Amino acid sequence: MRRRTLGALILATFLLFTAVSYATLDRERLTNWDNYLFWLDYPRGARPVWLGDSSKSVEFSGQVEYPVTEKAPVNLILHGNGEVSITIFRPDGKVVRLSAEINGTTSVNSNTELALQARRFAIEDLGLRREDLAFITPTQALFMDENRNPLPGKYTIQIHPRSVEAQLIGDTYALLGTDYKGRDLWVGFVGSTVNTLILALLTTVLVIFLGILLGIGSGYYETRLGDAVSVILEALNSIPYLPLAIAIIFVLSSTGFHGKLEMGVFELALILALLLVGKFASAVKGIVMHEKVQEYIESARVLGASDLGIILRHIMRAVLPYALSYSTLLFAQMIAVISILGLFQIIPGANWGSFVAEAFTQNAIYSLWWWPLSPSMAIVLVSVGLTLLSGKS
Structure with missing residues (x-):
């Protein structure tokens, strides 16, 4: 193959890949790249999804099946308006129910009502102490066992109404992970x-x-x-x-x-x-x-x-x-x-x-x-x- 043909092929492939990536990019995240407040609910220093076998990040609406192995997800981000209810069916048979009024983008960790309900579940249903919760996020508490370890198994997470978009954030995130400010x-x-x-x-x-x-x-x-x-x-x-x-x-x-x-x-x-x-x-x-x-x-x-x-x-x-x-x-x-x-x-x-x-x-x-x-x-x-x-x- 001639050098010029190879060079043109390399450039064409790179430009096509860039164009497709840019076309499918979330414009809101791109616009807020320098707005550090926008990324507060995202994990800090998360690894790319192709690097680890830990908890992965997923986007969904309505319902999702989420497997937990060694680590629990660190946050659940919600995008929507109005009354939202979250139901989590755990592998140990326990059912977690959270609800709150949201306006725009919020998360289980940052929303006061959702965070309090998550911590209440950890204390009343799992028997964790308040001081135990100082080292884990409210979202992580929903996926823990009585010994403050991640409870392995498959979880079914339901979000109502279906118009609410949700992101379950693990310690691996997207193709390149996140920086120490939580940015994708x-x-x-x-x-x-x-x-x-x-x-x-x-x-x-x-x-x-x-x-x-x-x-x-x-x-x-x-x-x-x-x-x-x-x-x-x-x-x-x-x-x-x-x-x-x-x-x-x-x-x-x-x-x-x-x-x-x-x-x-x-x-x-x-x-x-x-x-x-x-x-x-x-x-x-x-x-x-x-x-x-x-x-x-x-x-x-x-x-x-x-x-x-x-x-x-x-x-x-x-x-x-x-x-x-x-x-x-x-x-x-x-x-x-x-x-x-x-x-x-x-x-x-x-x-x-x-x-x-x-x-x-x-x-x-x-x-x-x-x-x-x-x-x-x-x-x-x-x-x-x-x-x-x-x-x-």
Whole structure:
């Protein structure tokens, strides 16, 4: 299989996987990724479902069969409005009945009525002491035996009315688990992936568009404006763009939720594109200056072709192959730049870099090793695909 075909296959598979994951993502969770209060009822530091054989997290409405082996679920989250009743048929024959009025999202652990009823069951029906309940959640108490150990077996959980959506939270959760703030890491990974790819793609498109425009303008037309553009391009090539980009972002961005920098995606892409366009535009200028003195260009002029016609029909034919090849490498470079700036919390918005930076902030690099590993593998996969795609067959 040729290298370009393999590269295209890798990229197409990754992009399709990302698109499907994003399309099926819970928008409410994605919107509230930085709202730590939203995640209060979720487990802290839960492992991915593919890592353990402990209690798993399930979503359901109406009724569900839930097996308990070594560990009990830590919470039962409810989404709905009005009077809700919960009935749990335990494997020891005991039946737990809870009810309360809810409005929006709540849980057995956070709702005062439900938590009191759960603790009352543990004290009156299981004979647990009040001090025993200090070390377990109200939800866990519903799945315990008289010795404060998880009661193994199959539980039948019924929620009425069926319009209420429920989530039984175990110590494993979703595809990437949760961080120490309870946030679903799969939501953060998919969201940061989409943001990184969009920003990198938009920046690449702007660099190619502006580079072709400036390169042709300064290379084809020998005017003062063309000379001025050439001077600007040389200046951009001589200035280290990363320090300048950091300074501009800090000046133009605003402070948003939790003190994080905020800036529109297009504005951010435009800043990066303007600082990176110099090298590409200079290369395009060289191609244009070489092509415009060729005999076939002179022949076209003699035959009455306009400058615009010559540029579109002949000059662009020489520029486009280079632009396409350059764009694949530039896209990979932009992913690296965005990730590095995000890692140091410099660039606004969620991206692969800021996603990994959160793992450092929570000291979770080793304990939740799958967290930083996921964006790292994605970066390697995209880079390999782009490298193969840009290489010769």
